[in-house]
Amino acid sequence: MNIAIYHGLPIIHYEMLGYLIEYFLISKIKITIYAHISDWKEYYEKFFEINMIWNNPIQFDPNNYDLIFLLTDDDITFKNEWLDINKIIIIDHTYTMRRENGFYRFGTRFYSGKPNHEWAIPCYNGLTIDEKYKYLENISNINITCVGVQNRPVSISFLQELFVNFNDITFHIIARYIDLQLYEGYNNVHTYVNCDTNIMFEIIKKSHYILCCEHPTNPEPRNNSMSAAIQIAFSYGCNLIIPSLWQKHYNLKSIIEYNDNFLQQNGQTKLLLKKDIILDSCYNELYDLISHRNLLFDKILKIKYNSINKSPNNIYSNVLYKLDLQIPNVLITNEYENIFSYDFREIHINNTLFNNIFKNNIKINYCYLYYNIDYNKINEPVMWIINSNNDIKDIELFSLRKHKDIIIIHNNIEQINDIINIYNKNKYCVSYLFDNKIFIIPQK
Structure with a gap:
């Protein structure tokens, strides 16, 4: 795979690079970025702990790549003759189609007027929930940040009318x-x-x-585009406060919405904010948005390259590889080997294993750890590795999922008939025995 990301604009939209860099990093795919040298390069390299191939857009030659992500659809530095229906992925920043002739396209948000237009909000894992709480634990005042020209408050009186405890809040306007x-x-x-x-x-x-x-002279973030503050809030664990006019279009799950008479004339909301915030819903929605992104990008790569199955490093995936089966990208396990990090982009391990061994040395950039797995929340096939008799009771629960999950069970060969019978109550499977392990492969 020869994949490039092109961004020729000198100032704006650099915050969008994060979700692309993260996806390709966790997917173990090398990319080349064409963008102007800026403090964003320094930030991303430090955050993701990598050295990126980051070239000046002047050096860009589309003939060197078989897939190119155009970060901003109307980037005037991207020549029309470079548009190629076989290789250009166009990221639409607005409701309207401003560039044509790409191989694939998707938007930065969902538009109710274009329900079939695919989208991915450009957020990524900036902070874990534990890291966020540590940042906040020694903060004395409530901190609110406004990011971007669109989100500059029109006046102090606007803030005083909206927030009951205005004097207890520190505002940062960027x-x-x-x-x-x-x-x-x-x-x-x-x-x-x-x-x-x-x-x-x-x-x-x-x-x-x-x-x-909301600004009456600029309805774009509500009607036709999206403020970058949305994705930044999700990425870094901040509760979003947005106008109710926006929420009618966005339909986000974890936000605080408001009306204001100063601009909207539709009834003033009075918000009494708390310093001790609960972030579970925010991080749950972040997980959903990132999972949605992963599935979309997987789909694009599969269409382009037919298959993205890579030669595996661990014994479990190697068995599936030899059986010519699709290897899942998500692993749920109560055991861990370092080699897993090379083969899976997302790893869930149980509380005991995490707290005893990995609390301080697993980087969120490389694998995402969630302590209370909602089995139906993961909307793609997974590999389950079970090595405890106590977990056998979950077989029936696994079989209820709509995806073709691979289940690998240790040290229970004598129970294979019982296990298969339990699973087959809801979904038919075939099984293989290998090295004292049971491989359960679901069928149609």
Whole structure:
């Protein structure tokens, strides 16, 4: 696979690179990025702990690649003659189609008016939930951050009307252009013009909330596009506060919505915010959004390359490989071997194993750990490795899932008939015995 990401715009949309870099990193696929050198390169290399191939867009030659992600659909530096129905993936930033003749296209959000247009919100795993709580535990005030020109509050009175406990909140306003006079005289309002990327994310990591604002002169984030603040909030564990007019279009699950008479004239919401926030719903939705992204990108690669099965490193996947079966990308197990990290992009392990062995040395960039697995939440096939008699009772539960999960059971060969009978109550399977292990392979 020769895959490139092209981004010729010098200033905007660099926050979108994160979800592409993360996907290809966890999928063990090398990529080349064409973008201007900036503090974003430094940030991503430090965050993902990698050295990236990051070239100037002037050096770009589409003939060197068989798949190219165009980060922004109307990037004027991407020549029309480069558009190729066999290799260009167009990422649409708006409701309208501004570039044609690509191999595949998807949007940055769901549009109710185009329900069949595929999408992926550009978020990634910026902080684990535990890391986020550690950042917040020593913060005395409530922190709200406003990111981007769109989300600059129109006045102090707007904030005072919206937040009952305005004086208990520290506001951080980050944008390329800010009318500083609007916020003069208030010690709890801090402004950052052309803020360095690393400084911006340090502020966001310590923020409880991210506030988005409706402007009557710019309905684009509501009707036709999406504010980058949305994906940043999900990536870094901030509770989103958005106008109710936006929520009617976005239909997000974990947000706080508001009305304001100052702009919308539809009944003022009064918000009393808390410093001790619960982030479970925010992180649950982040997981759903990332899973949705993974499945979409998997689909694109499979269409392009027919199969993305790689030669496996672990014994379990190797058996499936020799049987010419599709190897799942997700592993759920109560045992762990370092070699698993090479073969699976997502690994779930039980509490005991995580707390005793891996609490301090598994990086979220490489595998995602969730302690209470909702079996129906994972919307793709998984591999289950079970090595305890106590887990055999879960076989029937596994068989109820709609996906073709591979189940591998240790040290229970004498129970194989009972196990198969339990599984076959809901779904037919075949089984293989190999090296004192039972491989359960579901059928149609």
